[in-house]
Amino acid sequence: MAIIKPFRGILYNPQKVNPHDVMCPPYDIISEELRESLYEKSPYNVVRIDYGKNSKEEDKYTLARKYLESWLKEGILIQDKHPCFYGYEIEYSYKNKAKKLRGVIGLIKLEELGKGVYPHEQTYAKPKADRLNLMKSCMANTSIIFSIYRSKKRITSQIIENQSSPFIQARDLNGNIHKLYRICSDTDINAIVEDFREKPIFIADGHHRYEVALEFKREMSALYPNQKDAAWNYVLMFLSNIEDDGYLILPTHRMVSTSMPIREALKANENLFDITEVSPSEDLLDIIEQMGPCHFGLYINSKAYILRYKGPVPEHLPEELRKLDVTILEEVILQRIFPKREVCYDIDIERGLRMIREGKCDALFLLRATDVEDIERVALAGLRMPPKSTYFYPKLLTGMIINSFRENL
Incomplete structure (x- = not known):
């Protein structure tokens, strides 16, 4: 080729x-x-x-x-x-x-x-x-x-x-x-x-x-x-x-700014998620990596949460994209629940937490790393993941x- x-x-x-x-x-x-x-x-x-x-x-x-x-x-x-x-x-x-x-x-x-x-x-x-x-x-x-x-x-x-x-x-x-x-x-x-x-x-x-x-x-x-x-x-x-x-393929996390109250907006969509509060001292990224697909970390102010997506598969998307964590975060959580938002991207969790403390963003969503097999499958199907899906x-x-x-x- x-x-x-x-x-x-x-x-x-x-x-x-x-x-x-x-x-x-x-x-x-x-x-x-x-x-x-x-x-x-x-x-x-x-x-x-x-x-x-x-x-x-x-x-x-x-x-x-x-x-x-x-x-x-x-x-x-x-x-x-x-x-x-x-x-x-x-x-x-x-x-x-x-x-x-x-x-x-x-x-x-x-x-x-x-x-x-x-x-x-x-x-x-x-x-x-x-x-x-x-x-x-x-x-x-x-x-x-x-x-x-x-x-x-x-x-x-x-x-x-x-x-x-x-x-x-x-x-x-x-x-x-x-x-x-x-x-x-x-x-x-x-x-x-x-x-x-x-x-x-x-x-x-x-x-x-x-x-x-x-x-x-x-x-x-x-x-x-x-x-x-x-x-x-x-x-x-x-x-x-x-x-x-x-x-290494590292995850790129999402720092979100929005006028909407994030915790309440997620609670209103609890049919889509299980939300569990955990200690902020826990290694949130390590937890979601161990839990596997459809798990996300979330920091709001001084509190930390695990989100487990349990909602329907986004049927409007091609099969190769439907179950990707980055697609669910972008298509279901951010676009659907927070239509008015600004998003910044970073691999550095500590920098994201600092931005929350300084009032520069309202929440930090953590992603698991994308697998190389997913990259191959999506690419060969002629499709593309959202921007900032991977950080090599x-x-x-x-x-x-x-x-x-x-x-x-």
Whole structure:
């Protein structure tokens, strides 16, 4: 299904910069405060390209292009002379358990979604406009799409595991260690290409970036109809094997603000729920994880509750979506019971509780993590979960590699 190929990656030159100082998180989790900190960290931090600021004279997209071009001229960034695949490994820990995420970075041929590459979440229009403007200005993929695939033979996984000497290594803001390996032998390249030939790919993190790449391809193909294999027909992607069990899917919780009294509104719909009060000192997320599907955590002021959905299956939804916790929370609890509401999203429960204490939201609804099998099932059915249904961890670093659409730099 998927067509993957090697490419001439653009990498930071570790002889000229400290890799720890020039990388940044994905743009969509960078706050204004963090962006300022990254600007101060290094004059060569990639945030200036991928998520920059306007100056008095020029917009951020023009500045991004100028940074990319000047850093290449200065040798801060270097482009490989020959096409390679790139092994990417992240050493991290979660709940005091050491883990490794591994995958391969290559170029995936752009296809309409549902034809080899499958989304699983809905997207928003505003981030796509920003990413498209950046791509047009830089003529490059400046950050990596995170995708997953399933291969029981683990051919590509074994090639990555056999790499020994990373070209570049960097530590992220959480202390995780990121390593990038060049994979340039013809034997390994051919094996990777063959390994992906019949594999469906599921976008984990980067739906907006893939849809933007598709739009850019359409625009460029209209301008240059005869360039069927032009660089803009491909997109930069990291692919991790589900069978390696290297990543985590964390739940994204909902912080709700509404003029309605939440406890009373839920009580009025007690035919849909059992509501049980528990001690606020209990680990609410752990409780609902153990209880299984259709259980939700809820904090209101200083009180904590377990909600068990017992109502009817939402028959108006496709079968693949009906029993998902995130669908029940969005379609039944939030939309039906609280039609007038504002919702914020976060994986950090403590931050949500702090917002309640500070009067910035009225309640915090906790979700269990979405299973990868649910992602595969929904995606292959051509459907999408609500936005913020999944949070893949750890996050890839922006700046580890860039893909240019220009042939000669």
